[in-house]
Amino acid sequence: MELAEAVVALRAAGCVHAEDEAAAIWSTFATAESRAGAVASRAGGMPLEQVVGWAEFGPVRVALAPGVFVPRRRAEAILAPAVSLRPSARVVVDLGCGAGALAASLAALLPGAEVHGVELDPVAAACARRTGGFEVHDGSWWSGLPASLTGRVDLAVAYLPHVPTARLDDVHPDFRAHEPALSVDGGPDGLDPLREVLAGLDAWLSPDGVLVTLLERDQVPTGARVLAEEDDDVVVAFEPRRAQSCWASPTT
Numbered sequence: 001m002e003l004a005e006a007v008v009a010l011r012a013a014g015c016v017h018a019e020d021e022a023a024a025i026w027s028t029f030a031t032a033e034s035r036a037g038a039v040a041s042r043a044g045g046m047p048l049e050q051v052v053g054w055a056e057f058g059p060v061r062v063a064l065a066p067g068v069f070v071p072r073r074r075a076e077a078i079l080a081p082a083v084s085l086r087p088s089a090r091v092v093v094d095l096g097c098g099a100g101a102l103a104a105s106l107a108a109l110l111p112g113a114e115v116h117g118v119e120l121d122p123v124a125a126a127c128a129r130r131t132g133g134f135e136v137h138d139g140s141w142w143s144g145l146p147a148s149l150t151g152r153v154d155l156a157v158a159y160l161p162h163v164p165t166a167r168l169d170d171v172h173p174d175f176r177a178h179e180p181a182l183s184v185d186g187g188p189d190g191l192d193p194l195r196e197v198l199a200g201l202d203a204w205l206s207p208d209g210v211l212v213t214l215l216e217r218d219q220v221p222t223g224a225r226v227l228a229e230e231d232d233d234v235v236v237a238f239e240p241r242r243a244q245s246c247w248a249s250p251t252t
């Protein structure tokens with residue numbers, strides 16, 4: 001298959017950036033057979049990042065595989081506010097690190113920090129280990145982290161599953177068919193994972209530790225500390241002790 005044929009096939013399949021996608025496939029795969037296979041997978045709806053096995057995110061390239069959550073560019077909005085809030089963080093944690101987009105970025109942006117990621121999906125955790133730059137732990141939220149980190153986390157970040165279950169059909173079809181529900185389903189109002197994570201703040205964060213996450217505007221609880229806003233996305237900080245009270249009075 002020639003590059004021009006690949007562009008035609010991708011465009012026919014509805015890929016808006018067919019030239020760029022074909023170029024990414026060509027730069028990743030060397031043989032005619034592997035390139036043709038990749039074009040077929042992409043034309044069949046698999047996200048480009050899963051097809052080529054990588055995604056650019058912040059300052060890093062993240063390793064990906066079929067079936068693993070594709071890092072969203074919108075989550076890059078977490079990075080700058082998190083770094084400027086805790087530039088001297090010694091212990092950094094990414095809860096639900098997926099393939100490691102946030103954790104690897106923070107390891108690059110905060111070179112003095114010890115960075116840990118925790119992930120429940122073993123396929124995603126394997127990608128995170130290939131992405132590298134931080135320590136990956138298998139397990140659920142805080143309980144998957146080493147006990148030695150209790151009360152020592154200066155900066156926690158999380159891009160949590162936050163789509164209300166009834167709205168899962170709104171997720172782009174390419175992603176819906178190729179990412180596990182575990183990575184996007186946030187329960188009835190989309191906020192179950194956030195509630196689980198907030199319940200661990202007092203125990204796991206250091207006295208001046210903070211959790212920085214990204215929510216949709218209509219999910220932000222009253223009293224939450226807003227760090228940045230863009231379109232419908234809001235970067236929010238939660239501190240120990242204050243988190244539960246701020247949660248007690250959601251906006252909706």
Ligand SMILES: C[S@@+](CC[C@H](N)C(=O)[O-])C[C@H]1O[C@@H](n2cnc3c(N)ncnc32)[C@H](O)[C@@H]1O
Nearest residue numbers: 071096097098101119120121140141159160183
């Ligand atoms: C929205 S994705 C974000 C992944 C990654 N942080 C990123 O930005 O690319 C949420 C991630 O949380 C993981 N996850 C879901 N439930 C979890 C749990 N109980 N403990 C740890 N990770 C979990 C999912 O497998 C998924 O990788």
